[in-house]
Amino acid sequence: MRRPVDPETLPYRPCVGVMVFDRQGRVFVGRRISGDLDEAWQMPQGGIDAGEDLRAAALRELEEETGISKVEILAEASDWFAYDLPREAVGIALKGKFRGQRQKWFAMRFSGAESDINLKAHRPPEFDAYRWVAIDEVMDLIVPFKREVYGRVVAAFRHLAKPYE
Numbered sequence: 001m002r003r004p005v006d007p008e009t010l011p012y013r014p015c016v017g018v019m020v021f022d023r024q025g026r027v028f029v030g031r032r033i034s035g036d037l038d039e040a041w042q043m044p045q046g047g048i049d050a051g052e053d054l055r056a057a058a059l060r061e062l063e064e065e066t067g068i069s070k071v072e073i074l075a076e077a078s079d080w081f082a083y084d085l086p087r088e089a090v091g092i093a094l095k096g097k098f099r100g101q102r103q104k105w106f107a108m109r110f111s112g113a114e115s116d117i118n119l120k121a122h123r124p125p126e127f128d129a130y131r132w133v134a135i136d137e138v139m140d141l142i143v144p145f146k147r148e149v150y151g152r153v154v155a156a157f158r159h160l161a162k163p164y165e
Helices: 054-066 135-141 144-160
Strands: 012-021 027-032 045-047 071-084 100-110 127-133
Touching (some): 012 054, 012 071, 012 144, 027 054, 045 054, 054 127, 127 135, 135 144
Antiparallel strands (some): 012 045
């Protein structure tokens, strides 16, 4: 039987997140392939390597998880946003090493074609499906424990959710 882990004894995982907008101003969300959580949609995100520049980490994670490399960085959130895992996932999710994630978020505009998206670019893949959604739909798709952070991300980048040529 697994012994409960006190979240207070674990650090937050340093991470980047990316809100990607398409030409219509919609947001990319991917459905996670995960054995430790129920079905979950999220925006691309991932860990920062030791000494890695934050923008470089965001571009790397985006390409690894989605195959997307044709982007323009539009904005960087001024703050770091953190979330805690649900208590039952502490000690299991995130390889059991973290209580949650502390994230620096970036907004990017996708300038490629749908054929540039490759969810199998990373091994193992993070997502098994994706879709483009209106910014106001993002919150309805996200697991409850990430909703506060996603609300802050949506608020930070809402002004960028508009069509462009």
